[in-house]
């Protein structure tokens with residue numbers, strides 16, 4: 001049976017960050033990464049750039065040198081993990097083999113959800129989640145192609161520009177009453193909608209796809225309004241779910257994802273979890289949440305590896321944070337942008353110029369922010385929230401004019 005001191009399931013950013021940290025913390029330990037995708041570890045975040053043709057397949061790889069993992073003495077296995085035998089400290093592979101571990105990291109990420117609608121298994125209906133998905137989309141999304149994008153959430157908004165840039169005609173269908181509903185309030189979501197409409201997209205909010213049917217190689221998409229259209233491609237971006245099913249009957253505590261403590265350890269000995277499959281500490285609320293973004297995955301992987309190699313490292317929690325470039329309009333949301341009971345909020349709106357700032361406070365501390373059209377001072381917003389800076393008199397000034405962010409930061413760092 002194969003064995004390694006450290007076995008990592010998954011080959012995304014959480015896994016790669018963990019493997020490299022393990023290598024620097026434990027020079028002699030054996031490290032194995034198991035990935036079900038038969039390809040060099042790559043970044044899903046790079047897929048939109050692959051779709052626009054700005055980068056090649058190699059450009060999506062997390063590490064570009066072809067012998068990077070060999071040089072680091074990290075073994076890559078291409079196999080799907082079917083289960084974990086925690087008692088005997090082994091992972092079971094779908095192919096029948098087993099690999100025993102000293103310490104195990106589950107970094108299996110998430111998978112896109114397909115709503116239970118007729119026709120979503122037809123050729124020409126794709127997620128945009130893997131490199132193979134992106135290749136399949138590229139084949140159908142040529143100049144003049146008609147595309148329906150289901151879902152205007154974080155991932156939908158990231159890929160819509162890539163689809164447009166291929167010369168396609170795009171209709172976005174979103175069930176909620178605004179775009180990016182989990183990241184934006186009404187004002188911001190509708191500003192984004194208006195921006196996309198001006199860019200030539202059709203944005204249908206409060207609308208659902210009812211069914212998709214074959215139309216002689218094309219796809220007949222019917223909406224819940226009864227309207228229908230013949231299109232070349234349907235892209236489904238309607239949410240994701242943590243990849244934890246293979247580990248669901250072994251006593252691991254699982255809610256939205258695998259529950260981990262501040263050392264990234266699960267409730268079972270010698271088993272850790274990181275990234276999109278893990279429900280880690282939320283910096284803002286102190287509760288446990290899945291923050292499915294790459295910076296969180298990388299940080300999780302790094303902290304998990306330090307603890308796996310015996311160096312106690314505590315994680316202060318991930319900040320709920322999204323920065324989007326939607327067809328050229330930058331938007332961002334941080335922390336508790338919805339505000340908290342008893343807290344204050346301040347808004348500045350310039351609808352004509354697509355500018356919006358919404359700040360949320362608890363006492364005199366900034367706890368969340370939402371911006372549209374702001375390319376400067378985004379790092380400052382994050383910094384003020386994460387440092388829990390007491391703003392004093394600057395809270396009153398920001399309530400009057402939320403755009404004085406940089407001044408408030410400078411004033412508070414020089415006090």
Ligand SMILES: Cc1cc2nc3c(=O)[nH]c(=O)nc-3n(C[C@H](O)[C@H](O)[C@H](O)COP(=O)(O)OP(=O)(O)OC[C@H]3O[C@@H](n4cnc5c(N)ncnc54)[C@H](O)[C@@H]3O)c2cc1C
Pocket residue numbers: 009010011012013014015034035036037043044045046047048079080081082107108109110128129130155158159243246274275276277292293294295297
């Ligand atoms: C199109 C797109 C654009 C994105 N853009 C951004 C962005 O701009 N900014 C941002 O912060 N985030 C972005 N994200 C989200 C980001 O990619 C994820 O948060 C990040 O990939 C999570 O990393 P991870 O290592 O936890 O999981 P993943 O990257 O999903 O990696 C999981 C790995 O586990 C493997 N695996 C799963 N199950 C098994 C199994 N049973 N056996 C073996 N291997 C298994 C998978 O094959 C994969 O290699 C984007 C995502 C997509 C799809």
